[in-house]
Amino acid sequence: MRSSQVPPGELSRPLGTGPWIPLVALTLANVKVLYRNRQVLVFNVLVPLLLIVIFGGLFQRSAVTVDVSAPAPDYPVLRQALPRSSFHLVRTTATTARADVLNNRAAFALVVTSAVDPGVTVRILENSSNVTENGSFTAEAEAAVAGLNQALLDRSPAVAGVVQSVHAPGGLNSDALANNNYIAFLAPGVLAYAVLAGGLSAGLRLVGDREQGTLRRIRATPAPAWVFLAASVLSQLVLVAIQIAVLLGIGHVLYGIGLGPRPLPLLLVLLVGSLCFLAAGFLVAALSRREQAAVVMSNLISLPQLFVAGVFYPLSGAPAWLQKLSIVMPLTYFSDALRGLMAEGQTLGEVTNDILILLGVGVAVLVVAARTFRFEPSGH
Amino acid sequence: MRRSNAIALATTPPADPDRPLAIDVRDLRKSYGPVPAVRGLDLTVRRGQIVALLGPNGAGKTTTMEIIEGLKPFDSGKVEVLGTSPSQARRRIGVQLQEGALYDDLTCAETLDLFGRLYGYQANPAALLALVDMEEMLDRRASALSGGQKRRLQIALTLCNDPELVILDEPTTGLDPLSRRQTWEMIRHLHQQGRTVLLTTHYIEEAEQLAEHVVIIDRGLVVAEGSPQQLVAGLGAAARISVAAAESCDLTTLPGVLRSRWEAGRWELQTKEVGAVLAELGARLGEEALRDVTVQPPNLEDVFLQSAGRHLSESAE
Numbered sequence: 001m002r003s004s005q006v007p008p009g010e011l012s013r014p015l016g017t018g019p020w021i022p023l024v025a026l027t028l029a030n031v032k033v034l035y036r037n038r039q040v041l042v043f044n045v046l047v048p049l050l051l052i053v054i055f056g057g058l059f060q061r062s063a064v065t066v067d068v069s070a071p072a073p074d075y076p077v078l079r080q081a082l083p084r085s086s087f088h089l090v091r092t093t094a095t096t097a098r099a100d101v102l103n104n105r106a107a108f109a110l111v112v113t114s115a116v117d118p119g120v121t122v123r124i125l126e127n128s129s130n131v132t133e134n135g136s137f138t139a140e141a142e143a144a145v146a147g148l149n150q151a152l153l154d155r156s157p158a159v160a161g162v163v164q165s166v167h168a169p170g171g172l173n174s175d176a177l178a179n180n181n182y183i184a185f186l187a188p189g190v191l192a193y194a195v196l197a198g199g200l201s202a203g204l205r206l207v208g209d210r211e212q213g214t215l216r217r218i219r220a221t222p223a224p225a226w227v228f229l230a231a232s233v234l235s236q237l238v239l240v241a242i243q244i245a246v247l248l249g250i251g252h253v254l255y256g257i258g259l260g261p262r263p264l265p266l267l268l269v270l271l272v273g274s275l276c277f278l279a280a281g282f283l284v285a286a287l288s289r290r291e292q293a294a295v296v297m298s299n300l301i302s303l304p305q306l307f308v309a310g311v312f313y314p315l316s317g318a319p320a321w322l323q324k325l326s327i328v329m330p331l332t333y334f335s336d337a338l339r340g341l342m343a344e345g346q347t348l349g350e351v352t353n354d355i356l357i358l359l360g361v362g363v364a365v366l367v368v369a370a371r372t373f374r375f376e377p378s379g380h
Numbered sequence: 381m382r383r384s385n386a387i388a389l390a391t392t393p394p395a396d397p398d399r400p401l402a403i404d405v406r407d408l409r410k411s412y413g414p415v416p417a418v419r420g421l422d423l424t425v426r427r428g429q430i431v432a433l434l435g436p437n438g439a440g441k442t443t444t445m446e447i448i449e450g451l452k453p454f455d456s457g458k459v460e461v462l463g464t465s466p467s468q469a470r471r472r473i474g475v476q477l478q479e480g481a482l483y484d485d486l487t488c489a490e491t492l493d494l495f496g497r498l499y500g501y502q503a504n505p506a507a508l509l510a511l512v513d514m515e516e517m518l519d520r521r522a523s524a525l526s527g528g529q530k531r532r533l534q535i536a537l538t539l540c541n542d543p544e545l546v547i548l549d550e551p552t553t554g555l556d557p558l559s560r561r562q563t564w565e566m567i568r569h570l571h572q573q574g575r576t577v578l579l580t581t582h583y584i585e586e587a588e589q590l591a592e593h594v595v596i597i598d599r600g601l602v603v604a605e606g607s608p609q610q611l612v613a614g615l616g617a618a619a620r621i622s623v624a625a626a627e628s629c630d631l632t633t634l635p636g637v638l639r640s641r642w643e644a645g646r647w648e649l650q651t652k653e654v655g656a657v658l659a660e661l662g663a664r665l666g667e668e669a670l671r672d673v674t675v676q677p678p679n680l681e682d683v684f685l686q687s688a689g690r691h692l693s694e695s696a697e
Binding site: 011033 | 481494495504539
């Protein structure tokens with residue numbers, strides 16, 4: 001940061017009048033402040049991470065040994081589909097698999113055939129003498145097929161399991177996902193919540209900077225107001241990128257969580273969601289005079305959404321009043337869209353409604369925030 | 381200390397009336413709702429001048445400054461800064477506001493670099509910090525600075541865009557006496573570099589020490605202005621001479637003495653002819669007695685007291 005281009009005795013020298021110089025400088029400064037602010041890291045990264053790790057761990061099945069027989073090209077897909085933490089995979093031939101099941105060396109076997117393109121069929125082999133265990137093995141096997149369906153979502157039609165009904169076209173249903181692979185259900189919701197919390201925390205920092213007079217000092221520079229806004233947006237996107245990297249990175253290592261088959265629509269949804277909830281942060285900053293008031297307001301916005309918007313459980317099974325309440329929560333649409341793209345095989349078209357709703361809410365909130373936002377500390 | 385004022389003032393050249401205006405404010409009015417803050421204020425600052433706005437809290441100093449900085453709209457009147465509108469002039473003004481105005485989690489060097497770039501300048505943090513005697517604080521975060529250090533960093537910030545005009549709002553409030561003197565040195569240094577300085581203060585001594593032109597503001601109006609000497613002379617106030625001498629050597633009759641008083645072993649004499657009275661004292665009491673003489677020239681506090689009808693130091697508390 002120490003300048004080498006300004007001679008030792010000289011105080012400063014002109015760089016130019018373009019908006020890029022202040023924009024880049026302010027964005028980098030914001031990112032530094034973010035990185036150095038422990039509260040941001042704890043509430044926006046660590047807490048969501050704990051939610052994923054703890055809930056993922058609580059509802060995780062213990063590992064079951066499975067023999068898998070599949071054509072070579074399908075094997076990597078299977079490996080990805082069946083979480084290492086739940087299944088201990090042994091690659092083998094159909095004959096050996098059958099023998100392993102009969103001798104109880106494996107809990108069950110998946111025999112995958114994909115010779116007949118485009119259909120993939122999975123035969124689940126169970127040892128009929130394991131009367132007591134077979135019920136749970138069947139559930140495990142169905143979960144395995146569900147996982148396989150998820151991994152193969154970008155292929156169509158989906159995998160047909162012999163003891164498993166084929167899911168409806170257009171993606172898995174959330175109930176089935178929550179039941180069969182809870183962590184895949186949970187992770188997108190928690191990510192959505194993390195982005196919401198990040199946007200609101202930007203609002204808290206704004207209140208602090210405003211009350212200290214820092215925003216005012218920035219207004220006294222020739223940098224236009226949009227540079228300030230753009231720098232806030234850009235630094236917020238950096239925070240979201242860090243959240244995605246940490247949550248999904250660790251989620252991937254522990255539970256095999258992935259971005260899903262459509263990363264570009266996923267990025268679009270994340271971008272729209274980030275902007276929507278950053279706008280909410282601006283609104284909180286505009287409406288509260290003190291940081292404490294902003295904290296209360298942020299919690300009033302974020303906590304109900306965390307519990308009502310279907311982050312932890314599928315809304316289809318929730319009571320009617322809860323479902324109705326969830327309709328007015330923007331987080332519902334954000335988390336639905338993320339889950340649809342990451343885990344349920346939905347296409348951009350199927351999440352367009354969610355995106356439009358988020359966009360609408362974001363623009364409306366931003367308009368109100370822009371009209372009420374002040375750079376001046378209260379009392380001026 | 382008081383006696384050195386006269387020397388400091390003598391070195392400040394009087395403003396050349398032909399120099400162009402850096403700030404031209406005419407009939408400025410600004411109200412907050414029904415409360416008038418500035419009520420028809422005129423202010424002219426010539427380029428290269430140091431001008432002090434002196435006044436109690438709530439006099440309208442800060443409002444006036446912030447209008448000049450382009451931070452606040454005004455109701456009516458004319459405000460021209462460096463030949464243009466306040467917002468157009470922003471890039472060429474260095475600003476120090478009263479409040480904190482720092483990012484707690486940035487270091488001094490990063491803060492100076494950031495604000496330099498917000499003006500489109502590359503600042504030299506080491507040189508700027510050296511100017512306020514904080515060279516060793518380059519990598520210290522603002523949150524770890526003392527109140528006085530924060531204030532000095534804010535003063536260094538005013539120079540990160542090599543400004544023609546520097547506007548300082550109470551630059552030494554909250555500073556210890558040593559830092560205050562260093563800040564004065566720095567402000568004089570800015571002046572020597574040809575920059576124009578407008579500052580507010582409620583310290584009489586600061587205005588006397590620094591400013592070649594003092595504008596006294598009260599209740600949103602200019603109540604008096606001029607060089608400190610002019611203001612004091614215009615008041616026709618007398619200097620105070622205090623000398624240790626017995627009550628018996630009656631000094632009341634000394635030529636040139638307007639008023640006199642004896643208390644606790646000292647005579648206090650008020651006079652407009654300090655030299656003559658001192659010479660007479662030497663003649664009467666002997667050179668020995670002059671070793672314990674203090675001379676207090678009439679000062680701005682007296683001017684303020686007369687023009688605003690109250691003590692500045694009281695109203696500033």
